Amino acid sequence: MLPTSLFPLICFGGCAEVPPPELPLVYVDRDDFTVTASCRLVLDTSSSMLEDINLDGLIRVVGHNIEVDASQLVLQGDGGIGVRILSDGVRWHGGSLKGFSIGVQTSGSDVKLTNFKSQSCETGVRITGERFSGSNLHCTDGIVGLEAIGSNGGRLEHSIVSRMGQSGLHLDQTNEWKIHANEFQSIYGDPQAAAIKLSRSGRDHSIRGNILTQTEYGISVDTGDVNLGREMAQDAKNRGLTWPPPEEEIALFKGKGFQDILFTENTIRNHRGEAFWMRGVSGLRLFGNQCLGPGPGLTLQFVEDFQFSQNLTQSTRPHAMLIQDCGVNRMNASQFTGDRQGLVVTNPTNVDQWPPWAWAHLRRAECSVTDCTYEGFEVALNIGDGQGAVRLGGNQFASCDRSLQTTGSADVSVASGDPEVTVPEELDTAKPTPEWPNENAWLVRNGKPWNESDPILRLGTVAPGFVQFIPEGSTEDPEFIFEGEAELVVNPNQDRITVRAVEKDRFERWRLKADGQDFSGVLTRGWWKGFMWEYEADPVNEYEQWRSEADSGWIFQCREPDLDFGRNAPGELAGIFPVIRDAGLPRDGFGLVCETERWVPAGKWVLRVEANDGVRVQMDGNTVIDAWERPTQSIFTHEFHLQEESVRRFFVQWYERTGLAYLRVTITPQSE
Structure with missing residues (x-):
């Protein structure tokens, strides 16, 4: 006879007597037993919410190799753990849990969970055992869908995770997981929320064929400051010790972080942050993925042996791909479309400032970019600060303002006959902006997506x-x-x-x-007022003459300078001041000066400017932002602290040469 301890609300089919109430509700401790449809878990529909006070699990399984048909189980709790699986080889099918802190917690090995539903559980499924297998799971309205901690050899497939506040799937210090053909929807609420999140360390993961929709970040892989050795580095510097550390200390970091991670055929759309955000990975492969914006495409930091092929990055902003402080990387046969920056390669951190993990894994920065296509960018390839080498070959460019820009000391080599160095053709029309759900669709309540x-x-x-x-x-x-x-x-x-x-x-x-x-x-209720005109004098080399032309320009005013002309003329911008709409200004070669006076309350404030081409901003007659000499493609900020409320004067000068034109000026409290 199967030993059980039964609460009045739950019974095995066929039981006549109801034993006294005590936890757990169901306690299964016999090996090799099958709970079938004729001996299944049934919840009395007249029950109210149940509370797992001791966090032991309302249903607890400790017998090995048990198969449970829980297709008729509907369990609603008020915190605690719904089902706790402590044994190996358990096969659990079906069930619907709602309102628990943890829906299912499994610490046994070789556990299989299928056709399971969790709703309004803070964590749908928590896994700490080896070789977990989950399929056809549906987790919704929580903080974390599935969380695996120190679990190896796991598998998740054909499952749906939706409306989670922090992550759809979180793998923490796990190895050899296969995440295949799942769908993650509406993962936002926390600023760092990600549909798939890998933290601290792991190796040999395969993430393939997943669809990620409406997420803060798509996929986040972060080794973290501890495994990178940042805290150790900072401590050494604070104590005045020699840096970089000796070789034997660097060797301690070999093999740490993430190793050999494969992403193939994943689709990420409607992401506000990066589609892929990676830090501290050695052996990273991305093949056949699609990043469809509107947030940034990929950002890599401290990544070694990166291979990127046959991927599509579309409508991402402000960049399609950012490679920062990385080692050897190879990119080929991929497509990029957008309107700001395509590929940005930068190495701003000096080698002697690297954390120990980077010393242990990174080789000299070498980036190979071949046979890729770039369309519609302000700058297609931007080779920024730092040293290293970049090899270009066989790339194609269409409707880009500048195909190649270099500002650092990296060694850039271009294959003979490549079109990178040709003058881009003149652009006629602005690239259409895709229609994405507006901010109203990102409703958050209690730190997670709204349950409607x-x-x-x-x-x-x-x-x-x-x-x-x-x-x-x-x-x-x-x-x-x-x-x-x-x-x-x-x-x-x-x-x-x-x-x-x-x-x-x-x-x-x-x-x-x-x-x-x-x-x-x-x-704020007020106006910025000034002039807009087609200039003749060069704004950089003939600034005084350029500035004097403004007084004969067309009168301009706006509530706030948030102007995105694209590649169009100012008169084509929706909502532009009527005088400018009818002025007939060209799409290139026009300037703007405007100013405002505002009462600013006491506190810390941030002046933020994004512009193309040149911009200069003054506050109370003092220049606080100056990006006048060349196109910026950057965001500039100026922080100021007021002891008491006072009137402040802001003055903006801006010019457009060719291609994309935009100007955004905002003044917000520092906490915003």
């Missing part, structure tokens, strides 16, 4: 001087906590909540807290 039923505030109209929210979900009257210089106005029937600026020409901060949500920002 709980009460929530959805962002409505955003305009100069005010922002509106629309209550969604349940019909309960929302409760708010509001603070700041701006004011909160709620309609009598509470179908609109408006935050609006009170005074003109003043920055007014605000913060609105609702149930499970926290919004903040800064509002």
Whole structure:
């Protein structure tokens, strides 16, 4: 007879008597036993939520080689662990768990979990045993879908993970996992959220054929500061010790971090951060993947032996690919399309400043880029700071403002006959921008994606001087906590909540807290005013004459300088000041000067500028940002601290030569 300890809410089919209540609800400790449809787990539908006070698991399995048919099991808890599998060889089929801290926790080896559903569990499945196998799993509305810690030889396939606040799948110090043909949807809430996250160390992973949609980051692989040795390096420098460390100390880092990771045929779309973010990897392979924007494509730091082939990177911004402080890398036969920067190679960190992991793994920086195509970029290939070598060959460029730009001391070699060094053809039209779901689709409540039923505030109209929210979900009257210089106005029937600026020409901060949500920002009602004109004098070599031309230009004004002309003329920009719309300015060779005065409250503030081509910004008559000599392709910031509220004057000068044209100026509190 199978030894069991049964709670009144759960029984094995056929049991007549109900034993006294005690935990766990079900305790299976016999080896080689099969729980079939005739002897299955059944939950009384009249039950309410159950609480696992001791965190031992409401259902606990300790017998080896047990097969459980839990297809009829529906279990709702209030924290704790739903199912805890402590034994080896368990085969668990079906079941639906809701409301637990951990839906299923398995520490046994060779556990197979199929057709399982978790909803509103902080962690759907936690794995610490060896050779876990999961298929046809459906985890939704949590913080982490599946988490494997120190688990090797695992497998996850044909599963769906959606609406998670931190990660869909998190592998921490694991080896030899196969992540194949899964779908990850709506993974956001935490600023570092990623559909697939690998942390600290691991080797021989295969991640293939997955679809990742609407994520903060797509795939994140980060060795971390400890395994990189950054903390050890900082401690040595603080104590005045010799750096770099002796060879025997560097040798301690060999084999640490990530080794031999393969990504093939994955599709990542609608990502706000990087589609791939990698740090501290030796032996990285990417074949046949698609990164469809609109966030950056790939960012690599401290990566050795990187191979990249037959990949598609499309509509990513501000770069398609960034290779920073890496060793030997080979890229070929891939396609890149975008409108800012294509491939950026930079080595800004001096070798003597490398962490020990980099000393142990990285060879001299050598990047080979062959037979790739680049379309629509402001700069297709940007070889930036630092030393190293870059070899180019067989690459093709279409509609790029500049195909190759070098600013560092890297040795760049171009194969004979390559088109990299040819003058790009003149551009006629702006490349269309793909339509992605707007910010309203990224609704977060309690640090995770909204489940479409709980009460929530959805962002409505955003305009100069005010922002509106629309209550969604349940019909309960929302409760708010509001603070700041701006004011909160709620309609009598509470179908609109408006935050609006009170005074003109003043920055007014605000913060609105609702149930499970926290919004903040800064509002202002005012104008930037100035002139826009087609210049004749060169803005760099004939600055004074260029500046004097402004007074005879066309009057310009806007609420905030957020201008993205693409490759079009200013008059073609939607919402442009009517005078400029009718002025007939060309798409190239025009300039802008504008200024504003605003009351700025006491506190720490950040002035942020993104521009192409040249820009210069003054605050109270002092130049605080100067990128005038050449096209920037960079974001510049200036921080300032005010002891008391005061009037500040901001003055912007900007010019466009050819190709892409944009100017964005924002002033926000440092915390925003």
